[in-house]
Amino acid sequence: MQDLFAALVSFFLIQPIQAEVTEKFEAARVPQAVISEVTTCGRTAAPLVLDRVISDPVWALSSAVRAWTGTPRPEALLLEVAPGCAPALSAARPFLEGRGA
16 A cells, blocks of 8 residues: 555656656756756655655645646655755756856
């Protein structure tokens, strides 16, 4: 049962966030190494996200809705679900702000 739940969390929360972040980063010409680092970070944070989803279903539902509607910036939502990704996201910030590296 937990495997099914983990697959649903991945499909409705983690994958949409990662897809949006990747798309936005590619459009901002963020280096592929940084994009890969952020993607890897999001993937490795999946068990922590699953724990939070189990302990706080209201947060999970609201985060999934926000991910699907694109309400927050995708990188902000990734940071919320995976705070450990802050260094990788910080490396992309200059590109997102148009300053390059």
